[in-house]
Amino acid sequence: xxxxxxxxxxxxxxxxxxxxxxxxxxxxxxxxxxxxxxxxxxxxxxxxxxxxxxxxxxxxxxxxxxxxxxxxxxxxxxxxxxxxxxxxxxxxxxxxxxxxxxxxxxxxxx
Numbered sequence: 405x406x407x408x409x410x411x412x413x414x415x416x417x418x419x420x421x422x423x424x425x426x427x428x429x430x431x432x433x434x435x436x437x438x439x440x441x442x443x444x445x446x447x448x449x450x451x452x453x454x455x456x457x458x459x460x461x462x463x464x465x466x467x468x469x470x471x472x473x474x475x476x477x478x479x480x481x482x483x484x485x486x487x488x489x490x491x492x493x494x495x496x497x498x499x500x501x502x503x504x505x506x507x508x509x510x511x512x513x514x
Contacts (some may be wrong), residue, residue, distance in 0.1 A: 442468055450499040460496030462486060467500055474506045480491065 450457045457464060460490035466485040470493075473481035482503075486492045494513035497504035509511040 446500065449501060453498045455499035457499070460499045462488075463493055463496035464499050470500055470503060474502055479508065479510050479512060483512070 443465070446464050449455065450460065450464045455464075463470070463486055469485035470482055473479075473485060475482075483489045483493060490507075490512050493503070494507065497507050497513055504513075
């Protein structure tokens with residue numbers, strides 16, 4: 405009998421002590437806005453650079469992934485961002501800031 409009364413009290417105490425979750429919709433909306441802003445910036449850069457945006461659309465669309473790979477310094481991470489690897493990314497290296505230098509410094513696109 406005591407066990408059955410203790411369990412609901414313990415559950416209620418834990419529920420009151422736990423922090424309230426933040427609304428997921430606000431976080432999702434913020435992430436979507438950030439993604440749209442990042443993609444807009446990537447397309448603007450590619451359009452102003454010596455880049456064929458239409459031929460390199462898959463590389464431009466992978467800008468966030470490629471930037472993270474460059475920041476980590478991992479060649480494999482950068483190449484994994486595009487399905488075609490170095491054959492797809494090398495002709496489009498000018499489309500993303502820092503990508504051309506990164507690939508040249510690591511001897512990927514010669």
